[in-house]
Amino acid sequence: MKNPFLISLYMFIFSSMLLVNPVYSQTTPSDKIEYLYPANKEKVFDETVDEFYQALREIKYPVHQELYQRYKQKPKQQQRHLDTVLFKEMPDASVNIRKKFLFNEVEGxxxxxxxGNILRPYPDIDINYHQTVSPDRQVYFFYSFKDTEKEFRGRYAIYDVETKEMVAGGNTYMPKSPTYKEHLR
Known part of the structure; x- marks a missing residue:
């Protein structure tokens, strides 16, 4: 019969070795990233950005009709503004931008x-955050904002050229506080 002390000692040494030296597994990174919206920069789409904007406003595409129907079915207090759900330029905007380009060009x-105190980018779009969209995917970019001395209002939307679905979008309102120099007067 073996000595119980020796068995306990071996078990202690073996278990402490496992705790002290953890085992790491190494994975090889995949060269091919799977995107929900894969690259399509080589495809040719005849629709212009202005034609898409008009179709969006008239809710011509089935994906936008479905979105509009879901919007209408919600109770009034849960409805967001329709101009945010289906992008619409601000009527009194300082700048309206409509562009068609690759998703990786949006950040620029x-x-x-x-x-009054802090510089802020808007829209602060980080393409690394949107990991479902390939940087080489064609998108429509809409951007409308009004920048005055008292406030900044803006809205933007990014739609996929091929599927017509919104990839990203949002709006903001930022009141501006008086600058430091104005307080010195």
Whole structure:
């Protein structure tokens, strides 16, 4: 019969080795990333950005008709503004942008505004955040904002050219506080 002390000692040494030296597994990164919206920069789409905007406003595509029906079925207090759900330019905007390009070019269109103290980019779109969209995917980019001394209002939307679905979008309102120099007067 073996000595119980030796068995306990071996078990202690073996278990402490496992705790001290953890085992790491190494995975090889995949060269091919699977995107929900894969690259399509080589495909040719005849529709212009203005034609798409008009179709969006008239709710011509089935994906937008479904979205509109779901919007109408919600109680009034749960409904967001329809102009945000289906993008519409602001009527009194300082700038309206409609562009068709690759998703990785969106980051270059941030507008820098100041609330009197802090500089802020809008829309602060980080393409790394939207990991379901390939950087080489064609998109429609709509951007409308009004920047005055008292406030900044803006809205934007990014639609996939091929599926006509909204990839990203939002709106903002930022009141501006007086600048430091105005307080010195």
């Amino acid at each position: 269109l941030n507008y820098i505004t100041s609330d």
